[in-house]
Amino acid sequence: MGSYLSHLECTACGGAVSAEGVQTVCPSCGKVLLPRYDLEGVRRGVRPRAIGERPRSLWRWFEVLPVRDPAHIVSLGEGDTPLLPAPRLGRTLGCPHLFIKDEGLNPTGTFKARGQAVAISRARELGVKGVVIPSAGNAGGAMAAYAARAGLPAYVFMPRDAPEANRKECTVMGARLELVEGHIGDAGRASRALAQRLGLLDLSTMREPYRVEGKKVMAYEIVEALGWRFPDAIVYPTGGGTGLVGMWKGFREIEALGWAEGPLPRMVCVQAEGCAPIVQAFLAGKGSAEPVPHPHTVATGLRVPAPFADYLILRALRESGGAAVAVSEAEILAALREMASLEGVFPCPEGAATLAGLKRLLAQGVIDPDGRIVLLNTGSGLKYLDVLPLGSSPAV
Numbered sequence: 001m002g003s004y005l006s007h008l009e010c011t012a013c014g015g016a017v018s019a020e021g022v023q024t025v026c027p028s029c030g031k032v033l034l035p036r037y038d039l040e041g042v043r044r045g046v047r048p049r050a051i052g053e054r055p056r057s058l059w060r061w062f063e064v065l066p067v068r069d070p071a072h073i074v075s076l077g078e079g080d081t082p083l084l085p086a087p088r089l090g091r092t093l094g095c096p097h098l099f100i101k102d103e104g105l106n107p108t109g110t111f112k113a114r115g116q117a118v119a120i121s122r123a124r125e126l127g128v129k130g131v132v133i134p135s136a137g138n139a140g141g142a143m144a145a146y147a148a149r150a151g152l153p154a155y156v157f158m159p160r161d162a163p164e165a166n167r168k169e170c171t172v173m174g175a176r177l178e179l180v181e182g183h184i185g186d187a188g189r190a191s192r193a194l195a196q197r198l199g200l201l202d203l204s205t206m207r208e209p210y211r212v213e214g215k216k217v218m219a220y221e222i223v224e225a226l227g228w229r230f231p232d233a234i235v236y237p238t239g240g241g242t243g244l245v246g247m248w249k250g251f252r253e254i255e256a257l258g259w260a261e262g263p264l265p266r267m268v269c270v271q272a273e274g275c276a277p278i279v280q281a282f283l284a285g286k287g288s289a290e291p292v293p294h295p296h297t298v299a300t301g302l303r304v305p306a307p308f309a310d311y312l313i314l315r316a317l318r319e320s321g322g323a324a325v326a327v328s329e330a331e332i333l334a335a336l337r338e339m340a341s342l343e344g345v346f347p348c349p350e351g352a353a354t355l356a357g358l359k360r361l362l363a364q365g366v367i368d369p370d371g372r373i374v375l376l377n378t379g380s381g382l383k384y385l386d387v388l389p390l391g392s393s394p395a396v
């Protein structure tokens with residue numbers, strides 16, 4: 001078992017960069033770097049069905065992950081979350097093949113664990129001395145957990161109004177937490193300054209090349225769970241876009257490996273009306289997004305007013321023949337109750353937003369109700385108890 005990582009490639013200028021040292025953004029143009037693999041080698045050396053016989057873990061996909069030596073893996077049991085059929089919810093929507101990929105079962109309660117497991121493992125392998133991140137909440141919590149497990153010092157910059165669970169998970173796991181006024185963009189400036197001053201690796205969304213690799217594994221797991229067939233649509237709550245860009249990369253790799261037959265799924269981006277830079281750009285036919293001046297939504301993971309990878313998210317939506325839709329706070333809360341009461345999944349508000357977005361797109365005739373549709377529930381609603389207005393139960 002070995003990684004087939006070959007190099008890093010710039011998504012803007014196309015330049016190739018060595019993957020054997022610590023890298024952040026493209027040294028020539030400052031844009032996003034993505035890892036590339038010798039997929040021909042993987043194709044010859046690995047049978048996808050053999051991967052299915054390995055112990056359940058994100059690390060079953062080691063050959064298409066960037067860690068060279070398995071001894072450097074830092075794991076808390078991430079990945080291999082269930083792809084749950086959602087028949088009761090599907091019946092109310094007229095969608096006979098509806099699924100929920102429930103990422104709430106990951107360590108730290110969200111899919112951010114996937115990205116941090118891979119980024120921290122690779123950072124430790126490359127000899128990084130400490131890590132820092134600006135986070136809307138869950139990425140910081142996950143980084144704190146994996147840094148603790150790796151024995152690395154960790155620093156997190158988070159908006160003051162992030163959910164209580166996010167603030168407490170950072171401090172209990174020994175990270176230094178600084179609360180900033182404003183949103184993740186404001187946290188980003190403080191984080192980059194500290195990275196420079198203390199020589200830390202900045203794990204900001206899409207500003208380092210490996211978090212996206214942990215998230216891409218969701219694509220492999222979904223296709224495997226469907227019997228090595230692609231779904232028709234992936235409905236994804238988009239903030240910084242790591243998951244959407246990562247999964248699209250994963251689907252393309254699976255196609256290149258010949259492990260599933262096309263067509264590839266349509267990628268669908270759902271955002272909150274209070275912060276929908278990608279939806280606005282997509283609907284306007286633009287290749288990049290305008291920053292949102294006063295971002296607000298209870299779905300804190302979607303409160304990313306100026307995603308660094310805007311052009312990559314938009315590229316994935318267009319290449320896949322996808323769609324984008326914004327939903328209101330009321331729609332998010334109604335969808336949250338609906339998913340929870342019909343399927344027993346207590347979604348995070350971001351995950352609930354995918355259901356609200358699907359309803360809109362079905363009504364607009366944009367999505368085929370008969371296709372295999374996957375809603376990404378990116379985390380557990382249990383992390384949001386203090387920010388969700390859920391009211392009390394009806395009396396017995």
Ligand SMILES: *Cc1c(COP(=O)(O)O)cnc(C)c1O
Nearest residue numbers: 138239240241242243301350378
């Ligand atoms: C971070 C986050 C998102 C957005 O993820 P991206 O991949 O950065 O777009 C969605 N849901 C939850 C729960 C998150 O923590």
Ligand SMILES: [Zn+2]
Nearest residue numbers: 010013026029
């Ligand atoms: Zn470049």
